[in-house]
Amino acid sequence: QRVLGNCSHRFIDSYEYLPAHLAFDEFKGVDRQLHFICLDGDNHQVVQILRTRYKKTLLKYFGCFSPQARANVKTVTMDLNFYYQDIVRACFPNAQIVIDRFHMIQMLTRSFNSLRVKVMKTFDKRSRQYQLLKSPWKLYLKKYDELEKVHPRYNWHYKDCLNWHYKDCLTQAQVVKE
Numbered sequence: 602q603r604v605l606g607n608c609s610h611r612f613i614d615s616y617e618y619l620p621a622h623l624a625f626d627e628f629k630g631v632d633r634q635l636h637f638i639c640l641d642g643d644n645h646q647v648v649q650i651l652r653t654r655y656k657k658t659l660l661k662y663f664g665c666f667s668p669q670a671r672a673n674v675k676t677v678t679m680d681l682n683f684y685y686q687d688i689v690r691a692c693f694p695n696a697q698i699v700i701d702r703f704h705m706i707q708m709l710t711r712s713f714n715s716l717r718v719k720v721m722k723t724f725d726k727r728s729r730q731y732q733l734l735k736s737p738w739k740l741y742l743k744k745y746d747e748l749e750k751v752h753p754r755y756n757w758h759y760k761d762c763l764n765w766h767y768k769d770c771l772t773q774a775q776v777v778k779e
Contacts, residue, residue, distance in 0.1 A: 619670045620648065623693075624678040624701075625685050627654045642678055656684045663692040680704040710742060717741065737776050748773040 622642030630636040630652075637654040640647055651658055663671065674693040678701050679685045689696050721734040740748065753770040771779065 608619040616666045617670055619666055621673060621675045622678070623648065623674055623676070623696075625682075625688075626680060627682070633672050642676065654682075656688060659685075659688050660691060663688065666692075669714055681708065713741070714738070733776060733779055740743075740773050743773075745774070748777060766768070 610664075620643060624640040624642045624645075624722040626638055626640075627635045628638055634652070635654050637651040637659060638647065638648075639651075649662065651662060654744055664768045671693050672694050674696045676690045676699050677685075677693060677696050678699040679689075680701060681704050686698055689698055717738065721731055724731040749772050751772065753772045753775070755770045
């Protein structure tokens with residue numbers, strides 16, 4: 602709280618101006634509560650930090666700005682918090698909503714891993730297919746160009762029986778393809 606108080610003079614305190622590009626997010630702050638932060642999307646300077654991230658509080662705060670200042674906002678970058686979209690539509694008539702890349706990648710990764718686990722569970726736990734989906738899960742998230750394609754490595758997860766076979770040696774690219 603003391604640190605926020607020391608830097609509060611940097612926040613925008615005029616209700617006649619807002620940056621053209623805003624970014625919304627929340628963070629854990631005092632007493633492990635989620636607080637709202639609004640940044641200038643161009644220079645990443647803090648516009649405001651609010652104690653709560655509740656819709657009513659945000660509508661009240663942004664409602665204090667002049668209609669011209671709110672009309673000046675062109676984009677608002679945010680996570681997938683559903684009520685931020687309502688706030689943007691209500692307060693910023695000319696703004697486009699931009700979902701930030703981090704949260705898009707996070708959502709895609711979770712969806713992909715969920716599908717991978719669902720498919721994996723259709724196989725017997727001792728099967729090669731199950732092991733190829735279970736143990737090297739990080740390989741499926743890598744760019745194909747970054748996978749090892751030349752040097753095969755032995756991995757005991759891929760064996761079909763107790764005897765060692767050459768087919769138990771796979772490159773990272775082969776694991777992903779198989």
